[in-house]
Structure formats: structure tokens, C-alpha cells
Amino acid sequence: MSDAVIERLRDQGLRLLATTFVCNAGVVRTKAVPAARLEALATNGVGMSPVMAVMAADGGITSGGGYGGPVGDMRLFPDWDAAVVIDPDTGIGWAPADQLSQELEPMSCCSRSALRRVVQAASADYQMAFELEFTVFDAEGDDPPVAHHGPAYGGVPLFSLEDLCIDIIEALDRVGIAVDQIHPEYGPGQIELSVAATTPVAAVDRYVLTRLVVRRVAQEHGLAVSYAPLTVPDAVGNGAHVHLSAWKDGKNLLGGGAGPHGLTTEGTHLVGGVVAGLPEAVGLLASGVLSYERLLPSRWAAPWATWGLENRESAVRLVQGTKTARPDSANVEVKVVDGSANPYLAAAALVALAERGMASMTALPEPVTADPAALSDAERAQRGIRRLPTDLGSALDELQFSTFFSETLSPELLGSFIAVRRYEHDTYGARPVADRIRAFRWVY
Structure with missing residues (x-):
């Protein structure tokens, strides 16, 4: 299979493949890897230090989960089925890679392998799609000007950036990614882009490639893009909302049923499982030291472990779709995910919670039909409405004691993940927001 793909990539002008x-x-x-070395790459992979499992966003190295130090090796093996030429003019190409040992077994730190394992063990067939929110700046730097000042969802910023938007759509089309929509969002310089749904591993691969392509196109326009959870002080943040549906025997479990708003019996347990598991999972979904500056009440960032029909202040928003598209269009949007997360781990967490909900027949709480922040403390307590952790340290505390995620992801993967995020929290968590933005704006 790799021989045919390698020949196709070379025919399409590939000169350098980024794994x-x-x-x-x-x-x-x-x-x-240069195009001349692709056969060797297919046979042996390319080497990388396992210390990457405990390397933080700032390049600092910690230890945890059995990882740390200068000794050892792993091999990056590209998924040839997903390989593409991004730009035939320059010859740059891309392929997602699995992290394997020298014995060609998945490394415990390989999040892509972890997601694949969770999906293969699932009782349902899942579809997933990401919405990408990002900020466009006129240049890089510590305090760069944004590329538009609104109004939110306005025609003015769209037409001022129309060349960028059209070039993004065309560049993504060249690599086989269909854009559902693109538009100016609420915040200064903010754009949202949605892509079509597919299976979870492919959806995350598509999300990673989309981020790279968008940033590359922006650079060609003399602009800079950031997916960080917060990029401008006092502005709304960037999310990476995940849309999820589950199917059995060709039927959508989230539509066409007799449960609330058309949920099937299994669908009610699925949504119940996701809602119930959010407090222990949020460290995997919103993993950065800026994430909790975004997850604030009444900002449509959904910092509440609740669900509701089209409720954008609930962490889990049930999307029925128009009556002409139901029940196939029904899905849940998990709004707490942002661009600092490892998307493979975020996707694995959501599928695992959905599966646990169905297996355990987790009860679905009553839907929330208003902004939970508008309710009194007593009303929220009575209805079991829980605020998600308010800082990364608290989120990691919940995750660290999760037997479920230790077993789902492996103790080594969870341990190395927590070690990295603890380092980032301990190093940056107490710094002023503006300093944290400068430290992480161009990392994501």
C-alpha cells in the first residue's frame, strides 16, 4: 500500500513530507523527510526521543508515566492512507504519524493509538467533527493588532478577509477537507471554521491538518493565526468544539427515539455519560493554563456540567438539526474543548464517556433551558448543576484520581500527560493573564 501512495505523492510533486x-x-x-527517503520511512519510520512525552509547550522537560531523561528511542510511522501533498508548488506534504517502539509496537504515549484503541473497542460507530475558532492577527509578536474589529458575525470583517477565507477553502479542498462554513466570530480578529464529520481518528487527523493549512495560508497573506484558548486580554476565547454522534445498525442513537428531544434509550444514557464524566475529563478537554480564562459563565463557553437542547451555556448542547434533516443530523456539541488540548485524547475521552454511559445506563439529568449562571446557588444545587473546575490545577486533581481514564488511556499515558500539564500550571498558572497569553499565543 505504501509503495502506491509514495508513487502518487511523488507524481503530485512531493518534495518534503512532514510527519x-x-x-x-x-x-x-x-x-x-525528503521525498527520496520515503521508502526508508515506510520500512523503518523516523526516530524521535521518547522524552517528547514529557516535553511542555515551552520546551521544558519534566518526567512522569515512566518517561523522562535522554535514553531511549521511538519511531514515527506515517499513516499512508492519510498522506497528502499540501502544496504542489513547493512540494510540502503531510501525514499523521503513530509513535511506535523499535519493536514496532505502539508506545504508551501515542495518543493517536489510544484513540484508535478506544474506537475499536466501542459498541457503536461514532462520527465526529471539529469547529475551529482562531484569531487572525496582522503580524506575530507580543501584542500584535488583530485583523478585524467586528462587528461580530459581520459582513464587514468577512469581506475585509474574503481573500483569506476563499484561499483557506481552496487549500483545504486540495487536501480533501470539505468546509461546511467559515465566518467572523464574536471576538476581535476571530474566525470560525467548521468541517464535515467523519470517523474519530480521521476527524482528529483532519482537525490537525486544517490547523496547519489555515496557518500556512494566513502566513502567505502576511497574517498570523492563533488557536490558543485566549489570545487577547478581556476578549472571548477560542474553542475547538466537538460534534459527536453514535450509530448502530445504520441508525443515529441521538435522534428518532422516544426520549427527550428525540433521543433513543441508548442515546439518553450516552448523553448522560458524557455529562456525568465532564468534571473528571475536563483536564483532557481544556488542558491549558489559559483554558479557564475562557471557561467563564455567561460567555457561551459552557463551564457547567449540564446539557440542554440548543443551550450554548451547557457544556453538552444537543443539536437536533432542522426537521428536514432529522434524525440523521442529531448530534451533541461538547463546547468545553479548546485548542490547547491534545485532540486525540479529547476525542478518546468523549467516546469513552459515551460508551461508559451506555454500558452503565447512566441516568440523563433534566435538561437546562436557561443560562445556569442566572439561577441561584440554591436552584443549581437542587438541580444538581455543577460548575466545572475553574483552574487547570483543580481539573488535573480530578483527572489524576480517575481510575476510569487511567484504565482507558493507560497509567503511563495519563501519568505523562498530567506531569506535563502540572509543569505548565506550576510554571505559569499564577502569572498575569497578559503574560500567559504572550507565552502561549503562538504555541497553539
Whole structure:
């Protein structure tokens, strides 16, 4: 299979293939291989130090989960089925990579392998799609000007950036990614882009490639892009919302049923499982030291472990879709995910929670039909409405004691992930927001 793909890539003008993986810091890491070396890459992979499992976003190295220090090796093996030429003019290409040992077994730190394992063990077939929110700046730097000042969802910023938006759509089309929509969002310089749904591993691969392509196109326009959870002080943040649906025997479990708003019996347990598991999972979904500056009440960031029909202040928003598209269009949008997360781990966490909910027949709480922040403390307590952790340290505390995620991801993977995020929290968590933005704006 790799021989045919290699020949196709070369015919399409490939000169350099970037193999990428996402580390525990949520950073896209890469080793690039010249086109002349692709056969060797297919046979032997390309080497990378296992210390990447405990490398933080700032390049600092910690230890945990059995990882740390200068000794050892792992091999990056590209998924040839996903390999593409991004730009035939320059010859740059891309492929997602699995992290394997020298014995060609998945490394415990390989988040892509972990997601694949969770999906293969699932009782349902899952579809997933990401919404990408990002900030466009006129240049890089510590305090760069944004590329538009609104109004939110306005025609003015769209037409001022129309060349960028059209070039993004065309560049993504060249690599086989269909854009559902693109538009100016609420915040200064903010754009949102949605892509079509597919299976979870492919959806995350597509999300990673989309981020790279968008940033590359922006650079060609003399602009800079950031996916960080917060990029401008006192502005709304950037999310990476995940849309999830589950299917059995060709039927959508989230539509066409007799439960609330068309949920099937299994669908009610699925949504119940995701809602119930959010407090212990949020460290995997919103993993950065800026994430909790975004997850604030009444900002449509959904910092509450609740669900509701089209409720954008609930962490889990049930999307029925129009009556002409139901029940196939029904899905849940998990709004707490942001661009600092490792998306493979975020996707694995959501599928695992959905599966646990169905297996345990987790009860679905009553839907929330208003902004939970508008309710009194007593009303929230009576209805069991829980605020998600308010800082990364608290989120990691919940995650660290999760037997479920230790077993789902492996103790080594969870341990190395927590070690990296603890380092980042301990190093940056108490710094002023503006300093944290400068430290992480161009990392994501």
C-alpha cells in the first residue's frame, strides 16, 4: 500500500513530507523527510526521543508515566492512507504519524493509538467533527493588532478577509477537507471554521491538518493565526468544539427515539455519560493554563456540567438539526474543548464517556433551558448543576484520581500527560493573564 501512495505523492510533486504527532502539551510536533527517503520511512519510520512525552509547550522537560531523561528511542510511522501533498508548488506534504517502539509496537504515549484503541473497542460507530475558532492577527509578536474589529458575525470583517477565507477553502479542498462554513466570530480578529464529520481518528487527523493549512495560508497573506484558548486580554476565547454522534445498525442513537428531544434509550444514557464524566475529563478537554480564562459563565463557553437542547451555556448542547434533516443530523456539541488540548485524547475521552454511559445506563439529568449562571446557588444545587473546575490545577486533581481514564488511556499515558500539564500550571498558572497569553499565543 505504501509503495502506491509514495508513487502518487511523488507524481503530485512531493518534495518534503512532514510527519506529525500531537504531544501531551497539545503541540503539533514534526519530523520531515525528503521525498527520496520515503521508502526508508515506510520500512523503518523516523526516530524521535521518547522524552517528547514529557516535553511542555515551552520546551521544558519534566518526567512522569515512566518517561523522562535522554535514553531511549521511538519511531514515527506515517499513516499512508492519510498522506497528502499540501502544496504542489513547493512540494510540502503531510501525514499523521503513530509513535511506535523499535519493536514496532505502539508506545504508551501515542495518543493517536489510544484513540484508535478506544474506537475499536466501542459498541457503536461514532462520527465526529471539529469547529475551529482562531484569531487572525496582522503580524506575530507580543501584542500584535488583530485583523478585524467586528462587528461580530459581520459582513464587514468577512469581506475585509474574503481573500483569506476563499484561499483557506481552496487549500483545504486540495487536501480533501470539505468546509461546511467559515465566518467572523464574536471576538476581535476571530474566525470560525467548521468541517464535515467523519470517523474519530480521521476527524482528529483532519482537525490537525486544517490547523496547519489555515496557518500556512494566513502566513502567505502576511497574517498570523492563533488557536490558543485566549489570545487577547478581556476578549472571548477560542474553542475547538466537538460534534459527536453514535450509530448502530445504520441508525443515529441521538435522534428518532422516544426520549427527550428525540433521543433513543441508548442515546439518553450516552448523553448522560458524557455529562456525568465532564468534571473528571475536563483536564483532557481544556488542558491549558489559559483554558479557564475562557471557561467563564455567561460567555457561551459552557463551564457547567449540564446539557440542554440548543443551550450554548451547557457544556453538552444537543443539536437536533432542522426537521428536514432529522434524525440523521442529531448530534451533541461538547463546547468545553479548546485548542490547547491534545485532540486525540479529547476525542478518546468523549467516546469513552459515551460508551461508559451506555454500558452503565447512566441516568440523563433534566435538561437546562436557561443560562445556569442566572439561577441561584440554591436552584443549581437542587438541580444538581455543577460548575466545572475553574483552574487547570483543580481539573488535573480530578483527572489524576480517575481510575476510569487511567484504565482507558493507560497509567503511563495519563501519568505523562498530567506531569506535563502540572509543569505548565506550576510554571505559569499564577502569572498575569497578559503574560500567559504572550507565552502561549503562538504555541497553539
